[in-house]
Amino acid sequence: MPLQFYDTRKRRKIPFKPLTAGRVKMYTCGPTVYKDATIGNFRTYMFEDLLRRTLQFLGYEVTQVMNITDVDDKTIREAHSLEVPLSDITEPVIKRFFRDIDSLKIEHAEYYPRATDYIPEMIELIKRLLDNGNAYIMDTNVYYSIASFPEYGRLSGMKLDKLERGVRINADEYEKEDFRDFALWKGWTEEDGDIWWESPWGRGRPGWHIECSALSMKFLGEEFDLHTGGVDNIFPHHENEIAQSVAATGKSFARHWMHSAHLMVEGEKMSKSLGNDYTLKSLREKVEGKGYYFSIAAFRLALLSTHYRKPLDFSVEDFLVENRLALVRLWLLRNAAELAILDGGIRPEIEIAIENAQTHFKSALEDDLNISASLASLFILVTEVNRLKSVRGLTKSEGKRLLEQWREFDKVLGVLFWDEEDEEDEELQSKIEVKVRERLRARLERRFDDADRIRDELKGNGYQLDDGKDETVVIWSGGRKIVKNKINNS
RNA sequence: GGCGGCGUAGCCAAGUGGCUAAGGCGGAGGUCUGCAAAACCUCUAUUCAUCGGUUCGAGUCCGAUCGCCGCCUCCA
Secondary structure, three states: OOOEEEEOOOOEEEEOOOOEOOEEEEEEOOOEOOOOOEHHHHHHHHHHHHHHHHHHHOOOEEEEEEOEEOOOHHHHHHHHHHOOOHHHHHHHHHHHHHHHHHHOOOOOOOEOOEHHHOHHHHHHHHHHHHHOOOEEEEOOEEEEOHHHOOOOOOOOOOOHHHOOOOOOOOHHHHHOOOOOOEEEEEEOOHHHOOOOEOOOOOOEEEOHHHHHHHHHHHHHOOEEEEEEEEHHHHHHHHHHHHHHHHHHHOOOEEEEEEEEOOEEEOOEEOOOOOOOOOEHHHHHHHHHHOOOOOOHHHHHHHHHOOOOOOOEEEOHHHHHHOHHHHHHHHHHHHHHHHOOOEOOOOOHHHHHHHHHHHHHHHHHHHEOOOHHHHHHHHHHHHHHHHHHHHHOOOEHHHHHHHHHHHHHHHHHHOOOOOOHHHOOOHHHHHHHHHHHHHHHHHHHOOOHHHHHHHHHHHHHOOOEEEEOOOEEEEEEOOEEEEEEHHHHHO
């Protein structure tokens, strides 16, 4: 099957062909760093991670840009109210942003340009728009004139004359020629304090939309392959980006637009007033507050396993019981493969099962990132391997072959290999190990009541024990740990 | 009001014209086991929000209805 993605503009799946064969240039709208990213933001970043990893898996060389908006109304408001420099607000948030995406194993983009580092590029772009007659100066502000761009509204399906004057328009913006025009450059006002840049139109700062146009052109060129973001960005943000970019360059800008649906919490939109605008940190606290282990791997799987165009209704309760168990099933295949001890070749049934899984995994991804079908192919492989394993254990070469394939799948999924080294809490780990050894000793001494009590206690906390001949494998949704049985003999 | 999306088993979730409707979680029974866990085997949607229509044939196309959701100027 040829690779195809849904395109927001065409409203259907279309074959994906990059401008340069084998290379994909993608632009992904990044965070505004005035407060920590929410799990809703991460849903979008996870979608982009899946897209990126899938393209790489299919052999494309990917160049991804994610902007960091480190100056806008909200960052300025924060800085102003706390009476601190802008960077005091943005720097810590940026630091935590990277910490969070790393813990989710979201691969890094090639470039993370910050808006404040590219003000000259934005000014340059605004100049071109003024020269082309697509923008006008009003007092100290520069506005984009929507009337000058006939194609406005094509991405979102908005009809210009149907746009109603929104309720959120500031009084000071009524001076625009047309209420639908948007700011390219905002002149300095008192609230901005010392946050301003010099421009041909006086001191001020760039509007939000111009940032993405300038940065994508800077790093990817005036035409590139993919532009992505959350659905809420379709209008007006991406519509405006197209208007600015196409008007300035005469080129088509992004060729393919992809947008991820929102994440809902317990059936409701995430919002501050409902108190469900979880960050990774507050979600962890919520889960741990209920007495559960917070599995970041299970959370990654939860975000990953719903198709990106379908709203994901995240429920803390469901999350606690569901994904971690599915994850363990996948992890156990790795156990089986690593612990294979038999001599001999690879059974044809295993080879066929692996090839089937590989084929279906790949073709599902090629069909607009059909992750559910991809994951299903893994579970089918697990079942088949387990069946054959119960007939006769796995050979070392089968184990090796399975591990190889598992690594291959994990290039896309990023959830199959989650080791104890990924678990931050060392204290927790040693506590588990002590318990496991206690139980091993009890078993050897045939004090089965004691052994069972310990096992039940661990299980109650989400740790599952797998008794092997030479070792006990502890598996939980945060990782796994192998304790050698012989340690216990000393 | 305008534009768009979604509604498949107890729960999550694939399937967009044609073999018996993937897969996961949960549940029931069995095998194995010191006992378990895991694993394996069997079972768990005559039916795809509802009602019409097109078709030899529809969850899948068309229309209507109901329900949920998003965007409509700076929220991923």
